[in-house]
Amino acid sequence: MIAGYLIIGLFILGIWGMVKKDNLIKKVIALNIFNSSIVIFFIYLGSRTGSTAPIMERGIKDIVDPLPQALMLTAIVIGISLTALALSFIIKIYRRHKTLSIYKIQKKSEHE
Amino acid sequence: MKESEIVDMISRKLAPYILLFGLYLISFGHLSPGGGFQGGVVLASAVILLCLSKGVTQVQKLFPTEKISLLETSAFFLFLLIGIVGLLAGKFFLENFLPLGEAGEVPSGGFIFFLNIIIGLKVGAGISLICFYFFREK
Amino acid sequence: MTETILILLIILGILSLEFKDLLNAVICLAIFSLLCSLLFYYLHAPDVAIAEAAVGAGVATVIFVLTINKTRRKEEVEEEE
Numbered sequence: 001m002i003a004g005y006l007i008i009g010l011f012i013l014g015i016w017g018m019v020k021k022d023n024l025i026k027k028v029i030a031l032n033i034f035n036s037s038i039v040i041f042f043i044y045l046g047s048r049t050g051s052t053a054p055i056m057e058r059g060i061k062d063i064v065d066p067l068p069q070a071l072m073l074t075a076i077v078i079g080i081s082l083t084a085l086a087l088s089f090i091i092k093i094y095r096r097h098k099t100l101s102i103y104k105i106q107k108k109s110e111h112e
Numbered sequence: 113m114k115e116s117e118i119v120d121m122i123s124r125k126l127a128p129y130i131l132l133f134g135l136y137l138i139s140f141g142h143l144s145p146g147g148g149f150q151g152g153v154v155l156a157s158a159v160i161l162l163c164l165s166k167g168v169t170q171v172q173k174l175f176p177t178e179k180i181s182l183l184e185t186s187a188f189f190l191f192l193l194i195g196i197v198g199l200l201a202g203k204f205f206l207e208n209f210l211p212l213g214e215a216g217e218v219p220s221g222g223f224i225f226f227l228n229i230i231i232g233l234k235v236g237a238g239i240s241l242i243c244f245y246f247f248r249e250k
Numbered sequence: 251m252t253e254t255i256l257i258l259l260i261i262l263g264i265l266s267l268e269f270k271d272l273l274n275a276v277i278c279l280a281i282f283s284l285l286c287s288l289l290f291y292y293l294h295a296p297d298v299a300i301a302e303a304a305v306g307a308g309v310a311t312v313i314f315v316l317t318i319n320k321t322r323r324k325e326e327v328e329e330e331e
Contacts, residue, residue, distance in 0.1 A: 006256040010263060017267045023325045025272055025317065029279055032310065033263045036286050039298070040259075044252070047293035054294075055144065058215070064294045072298055077149060080305045084242050087317045091249065094321040101326045137300070145296035153304040160312055239309055246316045 003044060010037040024090050024100045028083060035079040042068040042075075116165075123165035130158035138232035142221035148228040152235025159240045168247040177244060180237045187234035194226060255289045270325045276314040283307045 014037055017030025046068035054066040090100070097105050138151030163171050194206075201209040213219035259282060266278035283306025290299035 003252045003256055006253060006260065009260055010256070013260065013263050013267070017263075021267065023272070025314070025321070026267060026275065026325070028314075029266055029275055032279060032306075033266075033282070036259075036282070036302075036306075039302075040256075040286065040289065043290055043293050043295050043298060047295065050294070052294065053145075053296055055296075056215075069295045069298050072295075073149065073301055076298070076301050076305055080239075080310060083310055084246075084313055087313055088246075091317060091320055099326065100321055104326070145300055147297065150297070150300045150304055153301070153309060157304060157308040160309070164312075243309070243312060243316075246313055249320065 007037060007041050007044060010040070013037075022101050022103055024093065024102060025087075027102075028086050028090070031086070032079065032083060035075065035082075039072045039075055042072050120165045123161045127158045127162050130161065131155060134158065134232070134236070138228050139218070139225065141228045142224045143218070148231030149235050151228075152232040153239060155232065155236035156239035156243070159236075160243050163243065163247055168244060172244070175240065177241070180241055180244075184234055184237035184241060187230050187237070190230050191227065191234075194223060194230070198223075251292060252289065255285055255292070259285055259289070272318050272323055272325060273315070276311060276318065279314070280307045280311045283310070 010033065014030050014034030017033065018027055021027055021030060046065040048064075050062045050064040052060060052063050054063040054069070093105070094100060097108060099105060099108075134151045134154035134157075136151075137146035137154055138148060141147035141151065159171065159175060162174075196205070198207040198209050199205050201207075203209060208222040208224075210219075210222040212222050218225065262278050262282045262285065266275045266282060269275040269278065283302060286306065287299040287303040290296075290302060
């Protein structure tokens, strides 16, 4: 029960970082935390149904639900691709504006 | 980039074992934890380790960008080909067409073994390419 | 056990968002990923644990460090006008 509230706290930490932080790389770090919190949430929900890892051997029973694990494997793959794409965009933005602060970029583009 | 003796030594000794571990994860993926994606990422991390110590131009003599790119695209067609072989054998698309072995041994998965190898090569090549472009970007 | 690791994860998340030096923040994110993979192993998901350890602590950290190398390392102070 307490673990569920802690996972929600991690989720809120990720959203807060994405909204409030000024630096672009900090925003991507917050996105990673957000992604991890969702993965932890699914794995935590799936792990409550059993007490053994879902690996097929003889005489094994009472395994946890393997479906959330397969789904979250896909989520991790998408997360790393998203991070790589966002960071390559950040390099392009830095070359154009010579800054990483979203506030300064906004002010500069209003001048143009 | 400044050369460091310790990083150079450790990464040269460690990289072959990381490659071996990646191949283990790929080939035993259907029996133990691991699989195509995880093994592919471990393979790519060995290439990245070599890039960090020796510089990307040295590594690209060993793994040329064109060949890795070719591997990455042709692995997709190999995947499709294995699916179509299942169709030709009179079954559905991506259905097993090999005889199954004893449970708990490597051939027990049928064609899953080959699918894991193809996915591992594709993922390893893709992540190595991403890191090559990040390294070379000036 | 689960609660202990989750509290450590929240502390590491706050640290990595609050450091002014971006390199420190990225190292904190790598430790965050390693603790995540420990948690997955504890929750009977060894497959996801291997993937998270290889991706989060290996590839993502390298990509972040290369980006910081190509841009600037210190976070800029925002000047409100």
